[in-house]
Amino acid sequence: MKVSFAKRVMIQDFQGEFVKKMLKSATSPDLIPFSGGIPNPISFPVEEMEKAAEAVLEKNGVLALQYSTAQGYLPLREFIAKRYEKKGTHVTAEDILITNGSQQALDIIAATLTDPQDDILVEDPSYLAALQTFHLYFPNIHTVELEQDGANIQELQSILKKHNPKFFYMIPDFQNPTGLTYTLEKREKVAQALKGTDTFLVEDSPYGELRFKGKQQPCLHSFLGEQCIMVGSFSKTISPGMRLGWILCTHKELREKMVEYKQLVDMHTNIFGQMILSEYLAHNDYDKHIEKIKELYRHQAETMIREMKAHFPSSVSYTDPEGGMFIWVTLPEGMTSIQLTQRAEKAGVLIAAGDPFYETKRNVRTFRLNYSNSSDEVIVKGIRILADEIRKMQEEK
Amino acid sequence: MKVSFAKRVMIQDFQGEFVKKMLKSATSPDLIPFSGGIPNPISFPVEEMEKAAEAVLEKNGVLALQYSTAQGYLPLREFIAKRYEKKGTHVTAEDILITNGSQQALDIIAATLTDPQDDILVEDPSYLAALQTFHLYFPNIHTVELEQDGANIQELQSILKKHNPKFFYMIPDFQNPTGLTYTLEKREKVAQALKGTDTFLVEDSPYGELRFKGKQQPCLHSFLGEQCIMVGSFSKTISPGMRLGWILCTHKELREKMVEYKQLVDMHTNIFGQMILSEYLAHNDYDKHIEKIKELYRHQAETMIREMKAHFPSSVSYTDPEGGMFIWVTLPEGMTSIQLTQRAEKAGVLIAAGDPFYETKRNVRTFRLNYSNSSDEVIVKGIRILADEIRKMQEEK
Structure with missing residues (x-):
């Protein structure tokens, strides 16, 4: 056929x-x-996860196996929000949507914002699976050169002005593929360039927790607030196989659309894994x-x-x-x-x-x-x- | 903003x-x-799932937490294939794609087949969350009256001829919302009507295992082979919270496209849950x-x-x-x-x-x-x- x-x-x-x-x-x-x-x-953390699974199924087995809500398990969202809070980003559990890993987060963001021929912007080079997912929505993809200290600001300004892209997708910490990190100065300049435009900044930070030298830099959200959508994941610190990532979005209307879209494409992220991860995080020293x-x-x-x-x-x-x-x-x-x-x-x-x-x-x-x-x-x-x-x-x- | x-x-x-x-x-x-x-x-099966989780993490903890493949965990696909086999549907694990519940299965099928203004066909009435998901792809949705014994065949034939829909989405067993079941005669007639057309039949059977009276009817796949895509789920028999469903598609080219699409939208279904469910199924009497x-x-x-x-x-x-x-x-x-x-x-x-x-x-x-x-x-x-x-x-x- x-x-x-x-x-x-x-x-x-x-x-x-x-x-x-x-x-x-x-x-x-x-x-x-x-x-x-x-x-x-x-x-x-295999052994600890075994203990967490046991505890969840002993205490809350029915909840862990029943349908749940599209936005995700509240205690897990609370944990994530508190972790941002500790680093100086003021957010609440309400701002977070749990996804099947950060790959689904990227898909949800692109699906929510991108019609065919819409302009979007990525770093050059960028994460190849993000590029592939964005292609699903037939955008015009513009690229901005990634220099040693972050995006080329002049080029960024020019593209923002000329094309008014829906979003700028970037990985500020230990980028995939380059391993490069934006300096504080570059972060400030990027934020400055975006302020006042209609372009969302999508800050993907799958490796953000894995800084092994140098000084922690502020996330772009701390400069841009609701204009910055953050993407995070437990894949590089606990388990990629559980497929647990998230979108942090303090823009209420946008977040609500993304939660609705998530519900349409797969109801919700598996609550079984969410509760077990949450139990693990509550009883172990994540740091x-x-x-x-x-x-x-x-x-x-x-x-x-x-x-x-x-x-x-x-x-x-x-x-x-x-x-x-x-x-x-x-x-x-x-x-x-x-x-x-x-x-x-x-x-x-x-x-x-x-x-x-x-x-x-x-x-x-x-x-x-x-x-x-x-x-x-x-x-x-x-x-x-x-x-x-x-x-x-x-x-x- | x-x-x-x-x-x-x-x-x-x-x-x-x-x-x-x-x-x-x-x-x-x-x-x-x-x-x-x-x-x-x-x-x-809360207690049994606890034992299964323990066994998986003891024996195969690293595998259960590491990245896995887009198509899904092989032993779980084998279990599903064998179950179809027992009911007379000749398929192999290769034909199956594991999804985040059957909701994602519906989304993947619609996304793979439907461009804006393409024609598709559903029963009237039909499952409302399927309708919503299909709407994401801007199809022309045609409807066929659902009679007590299944779809109105005359109407079905006429729509197939006039609109050549990409697929006909139907729930032959204990339909949502009507509870109605297609008779053997209606199944044969539906299959006959579709044969030779370019229309795929999407047979959604979330409740298929839950027949409590009357005689088991053959699935539409047994009449239509690769022209029939089947959708199944463990949500109604084991756990909706684990979000584990599947697409059975014996049409190789179509299945490969769906696996690729799945990989782009979320890499793979959480392997942690897949392995635990598979362990449960291997050591308990599912029937x-x-x-x-x-x-x-x-x-x-x-x-x-x-x-x-x-x-x-x-x-x-x-x-x-x-x-x-x-x-x-x-x-x-x-x-x-x-x-x-x-x-x-x-x-x-x-x-x-x-x-x-x-x-x-x-x-x-x-x-x-x-x-x-x-x-x-x-x-x-x-x-x-x-x-x-x-x-x-x-x-x-």
Whole structure:
């Protein structure tokens, strides 16, 4: 039977095609996994979660299995609100919508704000799965260059003025893919540029809790208030498998629309998981747990940077993340990261070529390295293999 | 800040507006709850789920908390496939996509097949939350009259011919809202009408397992094969709060598009819940558990029917469901169910007026009664109150 599909699932976006090809080639467990972005299992509190599950089912079993409300479990929303409050962002549980991970949060925001041909704005490069989800709504996507300290302000101002985008999607802390963090000055300037416009700022912060060096920066919400929608997640600190993220939106009308939309697409986020996570958070030291993850990632990042310094040609540059899971590497002029990706795979190392993280740029020199899932030994081995391949590419030129 | 919303969240559909008003008035726990559609907590295997959670976290804790695949947990898909197999529907785990409850299944199907102004077909009346979700994609919705034994075949043929709809959404067993079930003859005729057309049949069967009398009928998939997409759920037999449903689609190209779409909107259904449910199913007697729910619902339905026979004026007619959770009542000519709904609420009983279940008909004489959440005593009391109100309405005419 021949199917006439909806246009939204027939989009041949570069991101999707690239990821499909990448996944096809990258299924071997023997390859060194610098291409991924999954948390280290050290961040999963398995035993504590078992206790939490037991407690919830003992005390509140019927509630945990019955239908619940679209906005999400109140005690979990309260926990999240209090955590923002502690960092100086004045919000309440009422401002929060629990989603199936931050991926659904991005989808809900885009669906609520974007009609076909509406203008939206993203960083260049940006998180590739966000780009793919935004494509579902047929927007005109504009990009703003991401500099070492945050978005290029002049370009940002010019796009805001010219296109009045529905929203500007950005990841201010340890960005995916670059690992870059906005400085305080850049945050202030971005907020200034947006103030008075009709553009929402969507501040995605999946790694925000995982700062392992440098000084915590204020979230954009603290400058922009209801003009800033924040997206958060427990995926990088407790469990991605539970699919528990959230949207923080202090703009009442917008939040209500998003809650209604959530209800239409899947009623509510699974309450079973929400209650168990909430129980876990109530009876364990979340900060101490996060400290353990940060220690590990700090060590892994330092090891990777140290090895790159020691073995990469000096013509190769890279970011030095203050947190999160990624380093962004730039090859010398004349090389492409797709070339290196192919050679590295043959030599036993997977890396994420930069191309799919850009909306339009192709054959770029940049690629992403992930360190969260590799031991010292693996990092040392993998970086040496990459260094060898880069040198060979240089010699072959 | 003024928001320019996407059109899809600005739809002022009758269903949405009606439900909002209904929810506003119906929050009191003192009112008799014949309006809802939530499962009786007897169907929640709390203790067994606690054991299953413990076992999963002991044996496979890291897997249960880590990222997983978009299509869903293989052992759970295998269990579902085997259950279809036992009923004579030849399918494999490969044909199944796990969703956040059947609500997301409906959304994924509509999103994958429907562009604005595409034609789709639903029963009249139909499940109101399905109508609302379909509206998100701006289709032309056609309706086919639901007779006592299933869809009006002549009308169905005529609409198929004239409009070539993308899909025909129907609930063949103990339909929501009517409680009606398609006879074998009607199933065959519906299948015949669809064969050779480009219209998919979407067979939603949330209550299919809950047949408490009469003979099990074959699913439409057994007549239509890959032209039939089936939607199922554990919400009515184990837990709605875990949000675990599925799409069964033996059309490979369509299924692959739906899996891709699922990945874009929320990566995957929470694996934590999927593994725990799967563990529960592997170590408990699901059929015996369902038997317990069926016994209860059979008894509740019989009590409600008995009381209606004894107390409703003979000019009131109603369906006699062979399973599921609902009875559909038709008032005498000249009365509207909205009127009765308002009067009944004042007298202490909530019922679901028929109007929002129809795509276009208004001021109808039909309404929905739910018995799954009321004791004998409450059913007896509630039906007498309704009978009184109907009589008073008759006298006032």
